[in-house]
Amino acid sequence: MRLIRLWPENSHFDFMRLRRFSFPLSAVISIATAIVLVTIGLNFGIDFKGGTLMEIQAKSGQADVAQIRRTAEGFGFGDVEVQEFGTGGEVSLRFPIQAGGESAQAAVVQKARDTFSNEYDFRRVETVGPRVSGELVQSGTIGVVLSVIAVLFYLWFRFERELAVASIIGTLHDIVLTIGFFVITRHEFNMTSIAAILTIVGYSLNETVVVFDRTRELMRRYKTMPAEELLNLSINHTMSRTIMTAVTTALSLLALVLFGGQAIQGFAQVMLYGVVICTYSAICISSPMLIYIGLRGSESVKVPEGRAAAAE
Amino acid sequence: MLRFSRSKIIATVAIIVIGLLLAVPSTMNREQRQAYLNAIPSWIPSWLVPSRAIVLGLDLQGGSHVLLEVDQQDLLRGQITLLRDDVRRILRDTRVSSQNGIQTVQRGVQIRVPDAADRERLMPRLRELSQPIGNAMLGQSGGNSVQINTTPDGVITLTYTDAGINERVRRAVDQSIEVVRRRIDATGTTEPSIQRQGADRVLVQVPGLQDPQQLKALLGETGNLEFRLLAQAGATDVDMLPMQDAGGQRVPVERRVIAEGGDLTDAQPAFDSQTRQPIVNFRFNIRGAQRFGQATTENLGRQLAIVLDNRVISAPTIQSPITGGSGQISGSFTVEQVNNLAVLLRSGALPAKLTIVEERTVGPGLGRDSIEAGKLATYVAAVFVVLFMFATYGVFGLIANIALLVHVGLIFGLMSVLEATLTLPGIAGIVLTIGTAVDSNVLIYERIREEVRSGRSIVSGIQAGFDRAFATIVDSNSTMAIAALILFFLGSGPVRGFAVVFILGILTTVITAVTLTRMLIALWYQWMRPKVLPF
Numbered sequence: 144m145r146l147i148r149l150w151p152e153n154s155h156f157d158f159m160r161l162r163r164f165s166f167p168l169s170a171v172i173s174i175a176t177a178i179v180l181v182t183i184g185l186n187f188g189i190d191f192k193g194g195t196l197m198e199i200q201a202k203s204g205q206a207d208v209a210q211i212r213r214t215a216e217g218f219g220f221g222d223v224e225v226q227e228f229g230t231g232g233e234v235s236l237r238f239p240i241q242a243g244g245e246s247a248q249a250a251v252v253q254k255a256r257d258t259f260s261n262e263y264d265f266r267r268v269e270t271v272g273p274r275v276s277g278e279l280v281q282s283g284t285i286g287v288v289l290s291v292i293a294v295l296f297y298l299w300f301r302f303e304r305e306l307a308v309a310s311i312i313g314t315l316h317d318i319v320l321t322i323g324f325f326v327i328t329r330h331e332f333n334m335t336s337i338a339a340i341l342t343i344v345g346y347s348l349n350e351t352v353v354v355f356d357r358t359r360e361l362m363r364r365y366k367t368m369p370a371e372e373l374l375n376l377s378i379n380h381t382m383s384r385t386i387m388t389a390v391t392t393a394l395s396l397l398a399l400v401l402f403g404g405q406a407i408q409g410f411a412q413v414m415l416y417g418v419v420i421c422t423y424s425a426i427c428i429s430s431p432m433l434i435y436i437g438l439r440g441s442e443s444v445k446v447p448e449g450r451a452a453a454a455e
Numbered sequence: 456m457l458r459f460s461r462s463k464i465i466a467t468v469a470i471i472v473i474g475l476l477l478a479v480p481s482t483m484n485r486e487q488r489q490a491y492l493n494a495i496p497s498w499i500p501s502w503l504v505p506s507r508a509i510v511l512g513l514d515l516q517g518g519s520h521v522l523l524e525v526d527q528q529d530l531l532r533g534q535i536t537l538l539r540d541d542v543r544r545i546l547r548d549t550r551v552s553s554q555n556g557i558q559t560v561q562r563g564v565q566i567r568v569p570d571a572a573d574r575e576r577l578m579p580r581l582r583e584l585s586q587p588i589g590n591a592m593l594g595q596s597g598g599n600s601v602q603i604n605t606t607p608d609g610v611i612t613l614t615y616t617d618a619g620i621n622e623r624v625r626r627a628v629d630q631s632i633e634v635v636r637r638r639i640d641a642t643g644t645t646e647p648s649i650q651r652q653g654a655d656r657v658l659v660q661v662p663g664l665q666d667p668q669q670l671k672a673l674l675g676e677t678g679n680l681e682f683r684l685l686a687q688a689g690a691t692d693v694d695m696l697p698m699q700d701a702g703g704q705r706v707p708v709e710r711r712v713i714a715e716g717g718d719l720t721d722a723q724p725a726f727d728s729q730t731r732q733p734i735v736n737f738r739f740n741i742r743g744a745q746r747f748g749q750a751t752t753e754n755l756g757r758q759l760a761i762v763l764d765n766r767v768i769s770a771p772t773i774q775s776p777i778t779g780g781s782g783q784i785s786g787s788f789t790v791e792q793v794n795n796l797a798v799l800l801r802s803g804a805l806p807a808k809l810t811i812v813e814e815r816t817v818g819p820g821l822g823r824d825s826i827e828a829g830k831l832a833t834y835v836a837a838v839f840v841v842l843f844m845f846a847t848y849g850v851f852g853l854i855a856n857i858a859l860l861v862h863v864g865l866i867f868g869l870m871s872v873l874e875a876t877l878t879l880p881g882i883a884g885i886v887l888t889i890g891t892a893v894d895s896n897v898l899i900y901e902r903i904r905e906e907v908r909s910g911r912s913i914v915s916g917i918q919a920g921f922d923r924a925f926a927t928i929v930d931s932n933s934t935m936a937i938a939a940l941i942l943f944f945l946g947s948g949p950v951r952g953f954a955v956v957f958i959l960g961i962l963t964t965v966i967t968a969v970t971l972t973r974m975l976i977a978l979w980y981q982w983m984r985p986k987v988l989p990f
């Protein structure tokens with residue numbers, strides 16, 4: 144009756160062995176990310192860098208990008224990035240932040256409107272001054288740090304300390320790899336990217352929590368089972384759910400990437416990548432990490448005997 | 456077991472129906488909503504009729520978002536000038552002279568009075584300038600606005616305290632909001648939203664505004680109008696101010712102000728009957744008319760200086776005494792300039808310059824395209840997920856799909872009641888929610904399957920599946936909720952819209968994935984009495 148089965152029933156795959164590949168792999172990628180982050184850096188959008196972004200569309204449906212670039216470079220507002228996108232003659236222009244404080248930015252918009260508004264519609268104009276961009280950087284950073292700390296405390300409260308630490312390591316891993324994705328793909332990094340990272344934090348923990356919930360339950364049932372076996376069992380038990388959820392989430396994100404429009408595409412692509420990374424790290428990073436942290440280290444399995452017996 | 460009491464079923468269905476009804480107004484456009492509200496019979500109390508609707512963010516309906524900041528330097532400069540005028544008045548009143556005049560120092564002024572007896576007379580009056588901050592009636596005290604320091608050799612320094620400046624900034628933001636509102640209303644713009652943001656900012660949002668150039672021109676001027684006289688040769692107390700017509704050339708203008716913007720009762724754009732030039736006609740109040748009449752009588756033949764924000768915008772020669780209390784400002788203005796000038800004069804002056812620190816404008820075309828793209832993505836995502844769930848879980852998949860559709864409906868219902876703002880990232884949130892909402896169903900179904908496989912009967916397997924999956928559902932949704940809450944508090948505008956959708960989505964999951972699904976499965980079981988699981 145069931146048409147699709149993504150994972151066999153009663154599987155006994157040895158996931159813990161994968162750590163021989165996954166640990167070095169993730170370590171290398173993380174270090175590589177740190178290197179490219181320093182050498183290449185993120186492609187900051189105007190939210191964080193300040194400056195002016197414009198999206199204009201040719202009224203004729205045919206944009207003359209070379210002409211726009213020549214004209215815009217002639218404005219004398221510094222290096223301007225001109226890019227065509229979409230199919231209807233849409234062009235984006237990015238001007239760097241202008242020296243001379245907050246009020247100096249307005250001249251850019253004025254000049255561009257005066258020059259292009261005869262032949263082009265202004266679909267989007269965004270100007271962010273130096274002060275606001277500085278504040279956005281601050282609140283974005285605080286947001287990511289705070290969410291990691293808050294979630295750490297939640298997990299500590301709900302689970303044993305060891306499980307909390309292992310999930311946070313997995314989550315940090317996912318954040319690092321997501322930032323690496325931003326660097327390599329040159330996706331613009333802006334406030335929406337922070338939203339994407341926070342959502343990935345949520346999703347990453349969601350994945351780990353489901354596995355660890357099972358681990359905790361099995362720990363109560365099999366009091367003497369070694370950690371490695373216990374973790375393998377937990378992942379095998381939850382594997383069909385993990386795959387199902389990854390697929391449904393990926394499907395809806397795919398719809399966004401394909402049809403959501405240019406403005407939201409970047410967000411959806413990053414999230415899609417995030418879903419893959421989170422699933423990988425829950426299985427191949429956070430869980431095997433527990434073998435080293437020590438699953439029953441503090442022997443803090445807080446469960447009354449009666450209930451453990453009932454679970455058998 | 457799998458029995459649901461009738462009352463529980465009724466309660467669940469009622470909550471869901473109400474939630475979905477609340478979303479109804481959001482599905483209509485403005486005219487339809489009006490027609491629908493008119494069609495409701497009047498005997499139904501209005502609070503029973505769902506009338507609130509989701510607000511579209513500026514990124515979806517198009518419009519302008521302009522963030523203005525009170526220029527603290529400018530404000531402080533103005534405050535120091537006031538302080539200096541006060542000190543000068545007090546020195547005159549008490550007949551005390553300062554040895555080196557009144558010096559401007561950082562944040563205040565300084566005078567030098569070596570004679571102790573003079574100081575004795577002066578100090579009580581100076582202390583009056585330092586007012587306590589905060590509401591005296593409530594007994595709050597935030598210290599004093601001005602700090603007075605005296606050295607033994609007679610140097611007296613008056614400086615604004617931090618608290619004094621902060622208080623002034625706070626008041627300046629309040630005043631600015633009023634002035635900004637009057638200026639925007641004067642342009643005939645519909646439904647602007649003007650609100651304080653943070654300590655020193657004003658956020659202006661104008662839906663539908665495509666080119667905020669005029670708005671920015673209006674808000675960029677302080678609007679401080681003064682009528683003074685051009686100084687004669689040899690005059691001392693003068694300011695050198697740029698002249699608008701003469702290419703910014705500076706001219707000497709007397710410090711004394713005859714009348715100012717606050718003395719005007721009206722200002723209207725017009726055309727000069729002879730030259731056909733755009734001009735502004737204005738009318739003084741009684742005090743202004745009197746002072747202006749007297750000054751023009753005494754200074755026949757001299758040149759007036761009409762000063763706007765420290766620029767001489769016009770310098771007409773006084774041909775005859777102007778005692779009627781009205782006059783005109785002419786110069787080489789365009790029609791747009793006189794329109795703006797008239798608005799500036801009518802709305803009054805801002806307490807300090809406002810600087811634009813952020814501007815975001817979205818044209819209506821882009822907003823419309825975004826909505827269309829968002830709708831399409833939502834439908835496609837729903838079809839993908841619905842088909843996939845059905846293919847995987849059969850009848851249970853259908854039940855999960857019903858729960859999913861109700862879930863999305865409830866998000867819209869809640870957003871309508873809260874009159875929450877739907878932004879483009881918010882739409883992305885809804886699409887993402889479609890993918891993650893079924894997670895709870897998946898957790899439950901997989902658990903049921905495990906339980907049944909380990910030897911339980913269907914009924915007890917379903918029961919155990921729900922019970923055991925519940926803790927996991929709570930944990931996995933809580934971690935998501937924590938991330939979303941932080942995003943809500945730190946994000947602004949569009950990103951906050953994403954957080955709202957996500958938080959509401961997590962709340963409604965509990966109703967749909969747990970309660971509704973359980974009920975539907977129970978009903979299905981009672982009806983079919985199956986011997987094996989359908990997946």
